[in-house]
Amino acid sequence: MVRRSGADRRRGEEVPVPMGDVLTVQGGRPVDGRVAVRGAKNFVSKAMVAALLGETPSVLRNVPEIRDVSVVTGLLGLHGVDVSRPADGVVVMDPTDVESAHVADIDAHAGASRIPILFCGPLVHRLGEAFIPDLGGCRIGDRPINYHLDVLRQFGAVVDKREGGIRISAPDGLRGTRIELPYPSVGATEQVLLTAVRAEGFTELHGAATEPEILDLVAVLQKMGAIIGVDTDRTIRVEGVERLRGYDHRALTDRIETASWACAALATRGQVFVEGATQPEMMTFLNVFRKVGGEFEVTDEGIRFWSPGGPLRAIALETDVHPGFMTDWQQPLVVALTQADGLSIVHETVYENRFGFTEALGGMGARIQVYRECLGSTPCRFGGAHFRHSAAISGPTPLHGADIVVPDLRGGFSYLVAALAATGVSRVRGIELIDRGYERFAEKLEALGADADWSTGARADRSQPVPA
CATH class of the missing domain: 3.65.10.10 (Enolpyruvate transferase domain)
Known part of the structure; x- marks a missing residue:
């Protein structure tokens, strides 16, 4: 469950989260439950x-x-x-x-x-x-x-x-x-x-x-x-x-948040029903989700995502403008790919510096190499410009808890996915950035059965050391 202390964070109230605040996550268990996603x-x-x-x-x-x-x-x-x-x-x-x-x-x-x-x-x-x-x-x-x-x-x-x-x-x-x-x-x-x-x-x-x-x-x-x-x-x-x-x-439903929760289900081998999610704007993501080894069910109320068991499969993927694979889907998916069998290749063609978040994943046990070369089917506009815009992810690799500082909105949520999938305790700082784009995410973590403590410097489980 998600425990909150410090400043009052009543439902619906916008409360800034100082950098000193820590979201402490005891990971290693599948997420399981229902979350509601609203406008993009x-x-x-x-x-x-x-x-x-x-x-x-x-x-x-x-x-x-x-x-x-x-x-x-x-x-x-x-x-x-x-x-x-x-x-x-x-x-x-x-x-x-x-x-x-x-x-x-x-x-x-x-x-x-x-x-x-x-x-x-x-x-x-x-x-x-x-x-x-x-x-x-x-x-x-x-x-x-x-x-x-x-x-x-x-x-x-x-x-x-x-x-x-x-x-x-x-x-x-x-x-x-x-x-x-x-x-x-x-x-x-x-x-x-x-x-x-x-x-x-x-x-x-x-x-x-x-x-x-x-x-x-x-x-x-x-x-x-x-x-x-x-x-x-x-x-x-x-x-x-x-x-x-x-x-x-x-407003149309947020397809980025929908995919983020779907990747949490995949990485932790759990299941999430995303209330409000709709299929048309998610089709490209849904194809990739299924290729990796996930499964989904579309209903009038939303989409249910789950991991049906068995190994996840490595893939080769390029981000692109719509109707291609959205760049904002890439980061949480990379976390899930650390648990896939084999070598996955991801070529980022939209933002030149979007793989900076992978360094912290390496500190959690992931094996990810980033490259300046275009590792996709065709060269992109960043080729030859010295931007590390391609990544090779070797898996599966067990993730372990770590101290993490959120670098940006999408990378920050991806760290939460990694913390949920990791064994042991992770402490995530800078979560005010996640507030920019994910509504009531702490409440949603609680709805999915996550063991997390949102407090000022507190630890959810002091009996387990947090890796430096």
């Missing part, structure tokens, strides 16, 4: 930003209680948007009185979040200008914002770099344009959509990202009155309109 982190925050574009209130449903939602809620409030929660999982946003916010307030509230860059187009449409502070985010690659700034310039925006951030204005208004992305960036595609829908004239975007979260954002904007077409060749065409209204929309 990679969609919900963007849909909330879209509410700025409307002239009437918007209603977003199936909203999880995660840190990114709190950040966007605060940023909207700083800009005069009235945000309320009339029911669990429901957020109502009234943008009637949108106004400029103080730079210091934006910076203090956004923290390490990269979400403020997506406020640019909507704020320029509403106020004529926007100021974006220096941006942070998970350290999994450079993730430059130059795509965003280049997009805004092509719409006619003036980008003025100043101390502490960037001011964006459009003295002559934003105008439709033709844009070709050098890579199907999700963030840049979102920037185009949020800017083009009220820009004067037509916008044509080539090389767009077409992830399910992008298409759900398109659906939201269409409900608001936008005219958007999506072609099969990654081309998105937008006819700008003068006004947009609010929307009423239910």
Whole structure:
């Protein structure tokens, strides 16, 4: 069971977790139970930003209680948007009185979040200008914002770099344009959509990202009155309109969290029913899950994942943009592959530095080698650039407990999967990063029968030493 002490963490309350806090996990037992997964982190925050574009209130449903939602809620409030929660999982946003916010307030509230860059187009449409502070985010690659700034310039925006951030204005208004992305960036595609829908004239975007979260954002904007077409060749065409209204929309389920719990079932040889999970956006993952040796059952309520027994199978895998294998699925799957028979090869083609988390897994007993070479079927854009973006995982290897510091959101949850699968005690620090994208994850660990203690420096089992 999950035990909590220290600051009160009542259900539904956003409470920061200091780096001094430790999640202590007694691993080595199968997870078994049911968890509920709500709206996708990679969609919900963007849909909330879209509410700025409307002239009437918007209603977003199936909203999880995660840190990114709190950040966007605060940023909207700083800009005069009235945000309320009339029911669990429901957020109502009234943008009637949108106004400029103080730079210091934006910076203090956004923290390490990269979400403020997506406020640019909507704020320029509403106020004529926007100021974006220096941006942070998970350290999994450079993730430059130059795509965003280049997009805004092509719409006619003036980008003025100043101390502490960037001011964006459009003295002559934003105008439709033709844009070709050098890579199907999700963030840049979102920037185009949020800017083009009220820009004067037509916008044509080539090389767009077409992830399910992008298409759900398109659906939201269409409900608001936008005219958007999506072609099969990654081309998105937008006819700008003068006004947009609010929307009423239910967010699609988070496919990353769904896969994370599925990998926990695989790595620990247990079973998890993920309430709310849906099949269409999970098909690529489900194929790989079955190839490795897992099994699943799709129902109207969700998807049940389990390990049917017998050895797990090594695989060769490449991450890719949708409809390929999602980069955010890679990290928890790598943990499961440490328990597979043989040599698995994973080629990361989306983020150049996403294998940094494997060093800590090595300290837990995993045998993982990372390489600069492209170990996939075709060379990727990182080939020859000295990025360690391929991994060879030899298994099966018993994992043992260790002290771990969370490096980023997805790597952090992968460490939890490893701690659950490992024999002995693991102490995981930096779990506030996991709060960004995984709702009530400590409660869900408890629902799955995990033996964990979330406290300040406490140990779940002092009789067993924690490996250094």
